[in-house]
Amino acid sequence: MSSTSRKHLPKRGADRKPARVRPYSLTGGRTRFGHVLLVETFVGATAAATAGGGTAALDAADERRELTSGSLASIMPEMRAIVELCRRMRTVAEIAALLKMPLGVVRVLLSDLADQGKIRVYGTGTGHGTGRPDRALLERVLSGLRRL
């Protein structure tokens, strides 16, 4: 089939002036004490936060199917629920999804917990200067994807 017989595809930009694009700015995501909380940032509870007590809650949480653990937030205060979840390595997005809370709210609570020393915020694979993954990381992702 030749391209002329195909239905006409709408052309992007045909009906408007050249876009006046607002420059993209980097804001947000950084907490009061400099923790960077991107959606994929890993956080984990510190030993101090999980020492003593809470074991029963941990076991219960582990047994519960993860997708239904939105109920965790209803049986304990939000901050406590986050620390419990963080007995495993979790990402910011994962915590928001499991507790059924908006990302922005979770980020504020995580920031407070980090300031209190109850959770540790880990770095991501993002290069420090550029804000983009570096070549070494991209090469690793490529090899990882090829192995799938």
Added chain:
Amino acid sequence: MQPWQADRTRAPIATKIVVAGGFGVGKTTLVSSVSEITPLQTEALMTEASEETDDLTGTPDKRTTTVAMDFGRITLDDDLVLYLFGTPGQQRFWFMWDDIVRGAIGAVVMADTRRLKDCFPALDYFESCGLPYVVAVNHFDGSELYEPEDVREALTIPAHIPVMIMDARRRISVIETLLSLVGHALDETPE
């Protein structure tokens, strides 16, 4: 459960790819096809500035809106985890996707040739912020099959950016799409 989840002494390296496109184009299907977990959903507040009022000389009208994001996960190595974030973008708005775009490898912009216009905002956005992207035309059964070059021309995509026809339901097809994006991002990253 992955071994890295239980080890709180060190975190794996986390990286992410954004999957964008109009409503119903197959973003969640794509994420589901390769994710090792059932995709999770979270809600984010986003700032939108309507295109009509986007004037560089003044303060544009800005509103916040709540959007749902689906995301999945692929453990690529003992210490390397890739997240896929499906972001909405069917509206004719400039979204300030700061949270999701910042630090990302790049974006897969999904297109459906029956509703090609739905992917225009996503393309405009990634072009404006300079994030590497590829165009993935999700071919739906029974819809007309176009050549990648027809779609490239309609979308005015530069020659160095990959445009592919794929099937979001097929794991292999999705992996090929992701490989294409990461390869392209590598080409765009200085030595």
